[in-house]
Amino acid sequence: MTAGRALARTCFEGLPRGLGAAEREAYWGSVEVPYRPYYAYEEVLAVFGDAPGIGTSLLSAFERLTAVLSDGEVSALPPVPxxxxxxxxxxxxxxxxxxxxxxxxxxxxxxxxxxxxxxxxxxxxxxxxxxxxxxxxxxxxxxxx
Incomplete structure (x- = not known):
């Protein structure tokens, strides 16, 4: 997994622009989407498969990524009952x-x-x-x- 992270950072070196080294490190940590074997074998969306509020879940990772992509306009999905x-x-x-x-x-x-x-x-x-x-x-x- 470490090799995959290093490859991604090398391929996108210098992005996003305008960030210092510490900010860029924080950025990469916040937009990483973890691999979860459960989702590789089932046809379940993370919005239903993961309970809300679990920081290490796939749902939380996608919410963090969405927050970055939308400049913070969208940061979480309303909870599904x-x-x-x-x-x-x-x-x-x-x-x-x-x-x-x-x-x-x-x-x-x-x-x-x-x-x-x-x-x-x-x-x-x-x-x-x-x-x-x-x-x-x-x-x-x-x-x-």
Whole structure:
């Protein structure tokens, strides 16, 4: 990771212009976006995958970068209500074939978050329940909340 940082700084040497060495060092530290393996394998946006206010999260890194790019006009995303955040994460969570969710989410306190389709109550086929959850997540994202 240190080699990657050094390469980026070499490629963009002298940028941003008008900063002293200490200011430039602070700049690079503030705009770095960390690698998180979870996001490499899942189709979840950091706005839903990360709880707000965690300084080391991917969401916080993108908020810091946005603040720099917008000259401080935009520095944070309004918090997504926790039930909505969990619904969106669940809507895009990859599951084993033939499994469907139950409960509020992976941390709803109940063992066996994923159960087989045969055990699920009602018409909770994998495709239909996931499509409904994704539709609710898209409606929330488009509502401006």
């Amino acid at each position: 926790e039930p909505v955040r969990r619904l969106c994460v669940d809507a895009y969570r990859r599951r084993r074939p033939g499994a469907v969710p139950h409960g509020d989410g992976p941390d709803d306190g109940r063992p066996g978050f994923v159960q087989t389709r045969e055990q699920a109550p009602g018409p909770l086929g994998k495709a239909s329940s996931r499509a409904r959850a994704q539709s609710r997540a898209r409606r929330y994202a488009g509502s401006g909340n």
